[in-house]
Amino acid sequence: MKLQSQSGEKPLWSQLYDVLESRILNGVYKEGEVLPSEMSLMEEFGVSRVTVRQAMDKLIHSKLISRKRGKGTIVLKKKVQWKLCFNLLLMVLKKK
Amino acid sequence: MKLQSQSGEKPLWSQLYDVLESRILNGVYKEGEVLPSEMSLMEEFGVSRVTVRQAMDKLIHSKLISRKRGKGTIVLKKKVQWKLCFNLLLMVLKKK
């Protein structure tokens, strides 16, 4: 997937955050399973490792994922989070 | 190099534009290579960052350079540009 690097867009890490968040909410990455490694995400999105980690730092802050050295990054159990549900709903509606 | 900041002169950014343009046209900065960083140019010409960026903005507009965040500023492939040729000719004549 290609992110927009033109000026006027959100920063790359923020765009990546949005993509990963929606994949988690949509179950592309399932609870308790591992996310693709930082290396894979670098390649898939064509960004540097720092950018990947910046997006992940925010996902940790949102309590969506957790990192484990030597193991990988796992998707946490979802709690009902109304704000996220609302955003997801918006996204779905926009696609129609 | 010292730019003229007395009144009656062209604005600093415009003088800087001229210098950078001529260096590109003369091959001091070669096609495909990186320009000195904004920091270096600030020091070399004793001007502020805003001035450097103002000059560079015009060079981008003239399609002489291109900026890439985290990478640097590169000199674009020259296409025949009659206006520039004319200016270059003037410059050469002045030196004689």
Added chain:
Amino acid sequence: MKLQSQSGEKPLWSQLYDVLESRILNGVYKEGEVLPSEMSLMEEFGVSRVTVRQAMDKLIHSKLISRKRGKGTIVLKKKVQWKLCFNLLLMVLKKK
């Protein structure tokens, strides 16, 4: 000030966090005033900008400072935080 970069020590950013935290708690950097810039801290401690920012990110998370683009980093109003008071006390006692 020199940080310890030998293996077996805490990471540099963590050591830097401790120093900055204690300076804030001791009033070396006062409430509402600006911290030294990232550039200054890089020089004072001989670390890279990323390391300085990593320490600062944690200080933001602890609600001790706040960053403002184009302005600088300011020390927030202290609230009584018992955990920090306790650590400070320990530090003072250790020095005796």
Added chain:
Amino acid sequence: MKLQSQSGEKPLWSQLYDVLESRILNGVYKEGEVLPSEMSLMEEFGVSRVTVRQAMDKLIHSKLISRKRGKGTIVLKKKVQWKLCFNLLLMVLKKK
């Protein structure tokens, strides 16, 4: 270069140690310069990271190299080391 992984051979890390040591002593990797990265050595010799690091740990112990996080691995100034001289001599004799 291919290392021997058949039984009866020295361990991989030890073979790798020998190769790297000889390259340093022969000046393939020169004093004060950086060694190829761990990643490069993994690929060149078709071994795992652990093996590369095991060989390097021994080179550090022999005071032939020094690692610096974020910088790389550099070749130290050689002091006269009789044991190494002896091994080097053996190597030269074997080639004849």
Added chain:
DNA sequence: GTGGTCTAGACCACG
């Protein structure tokens, strides 16, 4: 001239 973002790429600590 500050903090914000980004690149490329190294070694470290843990499995």
Added chain:
DNA sequence: GTGGTCTAGACCACG
């Protein structure tokens, strides 16, 4: 072979 730390240094956005 993952995530953790670190370096050096670029341009960007805001004053």
